[in-house]
Amino acid sequence: MALDERLALIVGAGPGNGLALARRFGREGFRLALVGHPGGAPLDLTGLDARMYAADAGEPDSLRQSIADIQHDLGDPAVVIYNPSYPLDGAPTVVSPEEVLKGLGVGAVGAVVATQAVYPAMAAARQGTLLFTGSGAGVNPWVGGIAVGMQKAALRNYVLGLAEEVKEQGIHAATVTIYGIVKAGSFFDPDRIAEQFWQVHTQPREAWQKEIDYRAS
Secondary structure (H helix, E strand, O other), X not given: OOEEEEEEEEEOOOOOHHHHHXXXXXXXXXXXXXXXXXXXXXXXXXXXXXXXXXXXXXXXXXXXXXXXXXXXXXXXXXXXXXXOOOOOOEOOOOOOHHHHHHHHHHHHHHHHHHHHHHHHHHHHHOOEEEEEXXXXXXXXXXXXXXXXXXXXXXHHHHHHHHHHXXXXXXXXXXXXXXXXXXXOOOOOOHHHHHHHHHHHHOOOHHHOOOEEEEOOO
């Protein structure tokens, strides 16, 4: 199928940022393919042209299959947002190496899987948007949550390199790096963050940014 300019794929569709992103792009007339974790809480998709799929973002085969199903069922998305992270507390000397590895799979390796799954269609069409949910913890280490910072640092490095690679093909890759705790009713309300993603998606090509710092001050 040809690239569908009105189809958005959101990986990591949970009740926070994921749902807010779905609603924001849905208001602009996008059809939505939403990938959530198996067994995740149901989402209120009222008023949205949305279809849910299940995948474990930390398992490459699971995520590849889910995206392949979306491409078969709905077409190739012109917008892809990678939103998952793996919350894990623990200081550098005590954090579980096994859990760190699992977190890197969800927070960073899954982004590679998703990108490579959708890239061929975008490259052939010479257009597309690839957006990723970053965190200030990947820039300024947080001792009590070092594993999250490791995920987001790896993701940030990947996205900044990706943006340089694909920009000449007409593909906009960027990370929205959030310097704060996501909380409804605050500056870091999911709806406000979703609006920032929309603004990045709609940047004219001559003004493309590869990293947008979302911070209160």
